[in-house]
Amino acid sequence: MMKEITILPSDRYGYDFISGELLPPGKDEYWLRNEHQAARLGADGLASRHPSPWRRLKAHELEILVKNENYCSDWNNFFVTDPFEPALVKNSAFYGLVRLGRLQDVLLKHHDFSVPAGIRNSTIISCDIGNDMAIQDCPYISHYIIGDICILSRIDEMQTTNHAKFGNGAIKDGESEDVRVWIDVMNEAGGRSILPFADMISADAFLWAAYRDDRELSERLTAITQEYYGGPRGAYGVIGNNTVIRSCAVIKDVTVGECAYIKGANKLKNLTILSSNEESTQIGEGVEMVNGIVGYGCHAFYGSKAVRFVMGRNSNLKYGARLIHSVLGDNSTVSCCELLNNLIFPIHEQHHNNSFLIAGLIQGMSNIAAGATIGSNHNSRANDGELRAGRGFWPGLSVTLKHSSRFASFVLISKGNYPHELNIPLPFSMVNNNINKNRLEVMPAYFWMHNLYALERNSRKAADRDRRKIKIQHIEMDYLAPDTAEEIINALSLLDAWIAEAGLSPADVQADTAQANVVRTIPANALERGKRGAVILKPLRARSAYRRMLHFYAMKTLALWFTDHRNTDFSEFISLMKNSNTTGTERVKDWVNMGGQIVPAFRVDELRKNIREGSIKTWEAIHGVYDEWHNQYGEDRVRHAWAVYCMFKKADIDTFKTELKAALETRRWITEQVYISRAKDFHDPFRRITYRNRAEMESVAGKAEENVFVLQAKTDGEAFAAMVQDLLDRI
Numbered sequence: 001m002m003k004e005i006t007i008l009p010s011d012r013y014g015y016d017f018i019s020g021e022l023l024p025p026g027k028d029e030y031w032l033r034n035e036h037q038a039a040r041l042g043a044d045g046l047a048s049r050h051p052s053p054w055r056r057l058k059a060h061e062l063e064i065l066v067k068n069e070n071y072c073s074d075w076n077n078f079f080v081t082d083p084f085e086p087a088l089v090k091n092s093a094f095y096g097l098v099r100l101g102r103l104q105d106v107l108l109k110h111h112d113f114s115v116p117a118g119i120r121n122s123t124i125i126s127c128d129i130g131n132d133m134a135i136q137d138c139p140y141i142s143h144y145i146i147g148d149i150c151i152l153s154r155i156d157e158m159q160t161t162n163h164a165k166f167g168n169g170a171i172k173d174g175e176s177e178d179v180r181v182w183i184d185v186m187n188e189a190g191g192r193s194i195l196p197f198a199d200m201i202s203a204d205a206f207l208w209a210a211y212r213d214d215r216e217l218s219e220r221l222t223a224i225t226q227e228y229y230g231g232p233r234g235a236y237g238v239i240g241n242n243t244v245i246r247s248c249a250v251i252k253d254v255t256v257g258e259c260a261y262i263k264g265a266n267k268l269k270n271l272t273i274l275s276s277n278e279e280s281t282q283i284g285e286g287v288e289m290v291n292g293i294v295g296y297g298c299h300a301f302y303g304s305k306a307v308r309f310v311m312g313r314n315s316n317l318k319y320g321a322r323l324i325h326s327v328l329g330d331n332s333t334v335s336c337c338e339l340l341n342n343l344i345f346p347i348h349e350q351h352h353n354n355s356f357l358i359a360g361l362i363q364g365m366s367n368i369a370a371g372a373t374i375g376s377n378h379n380s381r382a383n384d385g386e387l388r389a390g391r392g393f394w395p396g397l398s399v400t401l402k403h404s405s406r407f408a409s410f411v412l413i414s415k416g417n418y419p420h421e422l423n424i425p426l427p428f429s430m431v432n433n434n435i436n437k438n439r440l441e442v443m444p445a446y447f448w449m450h451n452l453y454a455l456e457r458n459s460r461k462a463a464d465r466d467r468r469k470i471k472i473q474h475i476e477m478d479y480l481a482p483d484t485a486e487e488i489i490n491a492l493s494l495l496d497a498w499i500a501e502a503g504l505s506p507a508d509v510q511a512d513t514a515q516a517n518v519v520r521t522i523p524a525n526a527l528e529r530g531k532r533g534a535v536i537l538k539p540l541r542a543r544s545a546y547r548r549m550l551h552f553y554a555m556k557t558l559a560l561w562f563t564d565h566r567n568t569d570f571s572e573f574i575s576l577m578k579n580s581n582t583t584g585t586e587r588v589k590d591w592v593n594m595g596g597q598i599v600p601a602f603r604v605d606e607l608r609k610n611i612r613e614g615s616i617k618t619w620e621a622i623h624g625v626y627d628e629w630h631n632q633y634g635e636d637r638v639r640h641a642w643a644v645y646c647m648f649k650k651a652d653i654d655t656f657k658t659e660l661k662a663a664l665e666t667r668r669w670i671t672e673q674v675y676i677s678r679a680k681d682f683h684d685p686f687r688r689i690t691y692r693n694r695a696e697m698e699s700v701a702g703k704a705e706e707n708v709f710v711l712q713a714k715t716d717g718e719a720f721a722a723m724v725q726d727l728l729d730r731i
Contacts, residue, residue, distance in 0.1 A: 011073065013073060013095045013096070013125070014073065014095030014096020014097070014125045014126045014142075015029070015096050015126070016029065017029045017030075017096075017126060017143060017162050017234060018162050018233050018234040019162075021174075022162075022173055022174050022232070022233050022234075023234075024232060029234060030097060031234070032232065032234045032235050032236065033128065033145065033234070033236050036145055036235075036236065036238070037128060037145070040145075041053075053081050053082075054079035054080065054081055054099045054100075055079060055080060055081070055082070056076065056078075056079060056080075057075060057078060057079075057080060057086075061080070061084065061086040062075055062086075064086040064087055065086045065089055068086070068087065068089060068090045068091065069090065069091045070089055070090065070091065070092050070093070070094070071092075071093045071094070072093070072094040072095070072098070073094070073095045073096075077096065077097045077098065078094055078098050078100075079097075079098070079099040079100065080099075080100045080103070081099075081100060081101045081102050081103075081131070082102070083102060083103070083104055084100070084102070084103050085103050085104060085105055085118075088103055088104075088105060088116070088117060088118030088119070089103070089118055089119045089120075090118070090119070090120045090121070091120060091121050092119045092120065092121065092122045092123065092124065093122075093123045093124070094123075094124050094125075095123075095124070095125045095126065096125050096126030097126050098124055098126065098127055098128075098129075099127075099128045099129070100119075100129050101128075101129060101130040101131035101132070101133065101148065102131035102132055103117060103118065103131075103132070103133075104117060104132060105117070106132055108132070108133075108134045108149065108151050110151055110244045110261070113151075113153075113244075113246070115134045115136060115151055115153060116134065117132050117133065117134050118134060118135075118136075119133075119135045119136075120135070120136040120137070121136060121137045121138075121139075122135050122136065122137065122138040122139065122141065123138070123139050123140055123141065124141050125140070125141065125142035125143065125159075126142065126143050127141060127142070127143065127144045127145070127146060127236075128144075128145045128146065128236075129146045130146055130147045130148035130149070130150065130241065131148040131149065132148060132149050133146060133148070133149065133150045133151070133152070134150070134151045134152070134153070135152045135153075136152075136153050136154070137153060137154045138152055138153070138154070138155045138158065139156065139157075140156070140157045140158065140159060141155070141158045141159070142158070142159035142160065143159060143160040143161075143162075143236050143237065144158065144159075144160060144236060144237045144238070144239060145236045145237070145238045145239070146238075146239045147238070147239055147240045147241035147242070147243065147258065148241045148242070149241060149242050150239055150241065150242065150243050150244070150245075151243075151244040151245070151246070152239070152245050152246075153245070153246045153247065154246060154247045154248075155245060155246075155247075155248045155249075155251060156248070156249045156250060157249070157250045157251065157252065158237075158245075158248075158250075158251040158252075159237075159251075159252055159253075160235075160236055160237035160252070160253055160254075161252070161253055162233045162234050163175060163233050164235060164237065164253035164270070165181070165229065165253070165270060166198070166235075166237070166253060166254065166255045166270065166271065166272045167181075167196060167198070167270050167271045167272045167291060167292050167293045168195075168196065168197045168198060168225070168229035168272065168293075169181050169182060169183070169194075169195025169196045169197060169225060169229070170195070170197075170225060170226050170228075170229035170230035170231075171226070171230055172230060172231065172232065172233045173230075173231065173232050173233055174233065180195070181195070181196065181270070181291045181308060182194065182195060182308070183195070183196055183308045183309065183310070183325050183326070183327065184308075184325045184341050185205060185209050185325065185326060185327055185341060185342060185343040186209050186210075186341065186342065186343050186359060186360065186361050186386055187341060187359055187384060187386055188340070188341045188358065188359050188383040188384065188385075189382060189383055189384040191212065191384065192209040192210075192212055192343075193209075194208040194209050194221075194327075195208075195221075195222060195225045195226075196291075196292060196293050196308070196309070196310050196327075197225050197228070197229055197293070197619065198229075198272045198274065198293055199472075199619055199620075199623070200293060200310050200327070200619075201312065201329075201330075201472050201473040201595055201623070202312060202327065202329040202330070202343070202344075202345050202346060202364075202473055202594075202595025202596060203473060203594040203595030203596070203597060203626055204595070204619065204622065204623075205310070205327040205343050205595065206343060206345075206361075206593075206594055206595050207221070207594070207604075207607075207608075207622075208221050209343055210361075211608060214608055214612070216612045217608050217611055217612055220611050220612060220614075221611070224611075224617065224618060224619060225619070228618065228619065237253065237254055237255050237256075238255045238256065239255075239256050240256055240257045240258035240259070240260065240275065241258045241259070242258055242259045242277070243256055243257075243258060243259060243260045243261070243262075243275070244260070244261050244262070244263075245260075245262045245263075246262070246263045246264070247263055247264050248262060248263070248264065248265045248266075248268070249265070249266050249267060250266070250267045250268070250269065251265070251268045251269075252268070252269045252270070253269060253270045253271070254268050254269065254270070254271045254272075254273060255271070255272050255273070256273045256275065257273060257274050257275035257276055257281065257296070258275055258276055258277060259275055259276060259277045259280045260273055260275035260280060260281045260282070260283075261280065261281075261282045261283075262282070262283045263283070263284055263285065264284060264285035264286065264287075265283050265284070265285075265286075265287045265288070265289075266286055266287065266288045267288045267289070267290065268283070268287075268288075268289050268290075269289070269290045269291070270290060270291045270292075271289055271290075271291075271292055271293070271294060272293050272294070273294045274293070274294060274295055274296045274298075275296060275297075276296055276469075278469040278470075279296035279297035279313065279314070279468070279469050279470070280297065281294060281295075281296065281297060281298045281299070282298075282299045282300075282301075283299075283300045283301075284299075284300065284301035284302060285301070285302060285303070286302060286303035286304075287300045287301065287302075287303065287304050287305075287317075288304075288305050288306075289305070289306045289307075289309075290306070290307045290308075291307060291308045291309070292306055292307070292308060292309035292310060292311070293309070293310045293311065294311050295310075295311045295312045295313040295314070295315060295330070296313045296314070296468075296469075296470070297313055297314040297467065297468065297469075298311050298313070298314065298315050298316065298317075299315075299316045299317070299318070300316070300317040300318075301316075301317070301318050301319075302318055302319045302320065303319070303320045304317035304318060304319070304320060304321045304322070304323075304335075305320075305321070305322045305323070305324075306322075306323040306324070307323075307324045307325070308324060308325045308326075309323045309324065309325070309326055309327070309328070310326075310327045310328065311323070311328050312327075312328060312329045312330035312331075312332065312346060312473065313330040313331070313468045313470075313472070313473070314330055314331050314465075314466070314467050314468050315328050315329070315330060315331065315332040315333070315334075316332070316333040316334065316335070317334055317335070318333070318334070318335035318336075318351070319335040319336045320335075320336060321334045321335045321336060321337055321338075321339075322337070322338040322339065322340075323339050324338075324339065324340045324341075325340055325341045325342075326339050326340065326341065326342040326343070326344065327342070327343050327344065328342075328344050328348065329344050329345045329346035329347070329348060329364060329473070329595065329596065330346040330347075330466075330468060330473050330475070330596075331346050331347045331462070331465050331466050331467070331468070331475075332344065332346060332347060332348040332349070333348075333349055333350070333351050334348070334350045334351065335350075335351040335352075336351065336352060336353040336354070336355075337350050337351075337352070337353070337354070337355040337356065337357070337368075338355075338356050338357075339356075339357045339358070340357070340358040340359070341358055341359045341360075342357055342358065342359070342360045342361075342362065343360075343361050343362075344360075344362045344364075344366075345362065345363045345364030345366075345391075345593065345595050345596045346364050346365075346473060346475050346595070346596045347364050347365045347366070347462045347465070347466075347475065347477070347596070348362060348364065348365075348366045348367075348368075349366065349367040349368070350366075350367070350368040352368075352369055352370030352371070353370055353371075354370060354371050355368050355369065355370060355371060355372040355373070355374075356372070356373045356374065357372075357374045357375065358374065358375045359375050359383075359385060359386050359387060359403060360374060360375055360386070360387040360388070360389065361386070361387070361388045361389070362389050362393055363388075363389060363390050363391050363393070363409075363593045363596075364391050364392075364475070364593070364595075364596045365391045365392045365458055365459075365462055365477070365479075366389065366391075366392065366393040366394065367393075367394050368393075368394075368395055369394075369395060369396050369397045369398075369399070370397055370398070371397055371398035371399075372395045372396070372397070372398065372399045372400075373398075373399070373400045373401070374387060374395060374399070374401050375387045375401060375402065375403045375405075385402075385403025385404045386403060386404050387401065387403055387404065387405045387406070388405075388406045388407070389406075389407040389411070390407060390408050390409030390410070390411070390427070390483070390484075390487070390593070391409040391410065391476075391479070391483070391484070391593065392409050392410030392411070392458060392479065393407060393409075393410075393411060394410070394411065394412045394413065395413040396412065396413055396414055396415045397415045398415050398416075399413050399414075399415060399416060399418070400416070400417040400418060401413070401418055401422065402418065402419075402420065402421050402422075403421070404421055405421050405422040405423065406422070406423050406424070406425075407422070407424045408424055408425050408426055408427040408429070408487045408491070409427045409428070409479075409483065409484045409487055410427055410428045410429075410447055410455070410458075410479060410484070411424055411426075411427070411428075411429055411430075411431060412429070412430045412431070412446060412447070413430075413431045414430065414431060414432040414433070416432070416433035416435070417433070418433050418440075419433075419530060420528045420529040420530035421528070421529040422440075422527065422528055422529075423526060423527055423528070424442060424527060425487070425490060425491060425494065426442060426444040426445075426487075426491045426494070426495075426542075427444075427484055427487040427488055427491060428444070428445050428446060428447040428448055428455070428479075428484075428488075428549070429442050429443055429444045429445065429446050429542075430442070430443045430446035430447075438532050438533075439532055439533050439534060439535055440527060440528045440530075440532070440533070440534040440535070441521075441534070441535055441537055442524065442527060442534065442535075442536055442537065443536075443537040443538055443542065444491055444495065444536065444538075444539070444542035444543075444545075444546065445541075445542040445545035445546050445549065448545045448546075448548075448549055449538070449541060449542070449545050450677065451677050452670055452673040452674050452677055453673075453674045453675075453677035453678040453709065453710070454677070455479055456670070456674050456709060456712075456713050456716075457709045458479065459477050459478055459479050460709055460712055462475075462477040463477050472623060473595055473596055473597070474596065474597040474626060474627075474629075474630045474633075475596035475597065476593075476596065476597065476598045480549060480552065480553040480556070481553075481598050481637070482588070482591045482598055482600075482636070482637055482640045482641075483591045483593055483598050484553075485550060485553050485554075485640070485641075485644055486589055486590075486591055488546050488549055488550055489550070489589075489644075489647075491546060492543065492546050492547070492550075494524075495536070495539055495542065495543050495546070496543075498522050498523065498524050498525075498536060498539065499522060499539055499540070499543070501522075501523070502519075502522035502523060502539075504519065504522075519538075519539060519540050520537065520538065521535040521536065521537055521539070522535065522536050522539045523535055523536075524536045547648075548666060550644055550647075550648075551645075551648065551659070551662065551663065551666070552663055552666045552667070552670075553641065553644065554641040554642070554644040554645040555645070555659055555660060555662070555663035555666075556663060556667075556720070557637055557638055557640075557641035558638060558641050558642065558645065559660065559663070559720075559723055559724055559727055560723075561634070561638040561641075562727050562730075562731070563723050563726070563727065564634070566730070569730075569731060570653045570656065570731045571653075574651060577639065577642050586643060587639075587640055587643030587644060587647075588600045588601075588602070588636070588639070588640055588643075590602075592604050594626070594629075597626060597629065597630065597633075598633070599629050599633075599636075600636055603629055603632075607622070607625050610625075645659070653731065656731075657728055657731070660724050660727060660728060661724075661728075663724065664720070664721055664724045667716075667717050667720045667721065667724075668717060668721075670713065670717065671713045671714055671716070671717035674709065674710055674713040675704060675705065675710050675713070675714075678704045678707055678709070678710055679704035679705075681704070682697075682701075682703070682704045687701075
């Protein structure tokens, strides 16, 4: 066993934080600490040893400190700020350079926990401590800058090392490359590894992990991250103002923002915990987190574990959840389950017991049910399989899926053990493993035909749960957007090919309304790796539904655009479309989901090129490009919607008005179907068997017509009708 304990001179306790060979010329071990304080205090510059506003002790103050059984290895390196009441410091030891802020006889109260200001029964090593703080029963606090009005109580160990990276994937001067922390997202084998950093959002992780054939891009992103987060040693850990940390075991190399609340954590190591007054972060009992970033407004409670991770804004880990080698997007909740090697976009729900997700790209607005085992079985000789799922991924209870598989947006997977890899390019579909007939069954457009309540509810919930105060990651929450519209167009092409292969004539297809209930199934190919066969359920109804979805997407988008541009008439709009870079009816077919933000692929390619060539050199600049995309999205979307409209209809005003009226009827139908799909539950006789009578059931479960999402659908329908009528009157 290698000896790891070194004997050093006792008078160096609290000093030599940075060894001489690693100090920049003309700097001492406090230089980064002083720079931080200069920035915080707004000073022009601070002297290295005892800058203003600190002063040395007065004789009577020192006398009181000693009388109160305090010890300092060198009282000349103990500085205070006026006013200073020495009687509030008791039974504590101080080593190295220690600087205290204002200390007055006040009481600090957080919820029902109250503690007097001061330092009691603690050991402080080379720290700056802010105004009106309370530190009690902390036997080891080393190399921290602690903000104003903080409470630190019963922390076993809290220290910062001279090589602390605070969860960022960088290395410090003098370190070897093998200590750099990577996150292996999307692939267990590490072929898509990325570096975490404090400002990372889902779009950054996707840009880095998805385009791995672009080696120069990956190298530049690595260099950008190292340049900003690497560099000299000696940064101190920071505890932000108004933060409370209680009853924790080990906190090492952790920087914490303002107004955070940490209670009962077992181990927090190499982390940035972002927090603010508007978006306070909380970490609770039994939590262990190592090597990662915790976003603003996050919560981690009840024994959750996270290792090599990034948590986006307003996300939650609960009830023993494990998040490992993964990026979890904004507005997500994970509990009672295990996630390994994933890149998960915003608005992800996985809060049931025993579910497992590995090596996946899950592109947001997703919900994974209890017992789901996603990607645990590799049909490969190595653990390098992957799973990709578009927005709205919804595997049901006890679903088992294998690598490698791919799913379009808003795919519902029925309960079952799926024996082969799946490739489902049909959006809004339901997938079923029919073991009695030994076949894979897919019903395209299932949500639109049979469960509009769930579809509308998903988008509404996504918006309602977005409690971010600052929205760095842009998120598309409408289920009908350019990405899903293009998936529908592709699905229609596949359906037409399979319908033709099934021997149906063009006349049958055109008369799909009449034939819809006659043609129940047709064969399909390339949906599953196995040879047992796959069928499409209700193909003609699905085809009709897809076309209606496309029409509604186009008309809704165009109506919203005209509402936002009230001074533009139809002829001016036509001219604008013809002068656009899409030449009127040419549409952009390739769209990318960038962490929840929908973007034309050519814009992403342009960003990649600019990063490679060095014209974009920082993550801040990259985020600025995302903002530009967001500003351009309204125009990009309306051009795409117009091109989709022109696929089916004439570009004249009379036809346009007719199609607006048709869209209004579709919106009324949606409102009706939202109610009908919800009311099915109330008409089911088995739903009533646990109640004495209908009145009891309604008092417990409510009424379908009073459901909040049913009422919201009605309100949305009325607003759409008013908008369309106003548009018809104007154009």
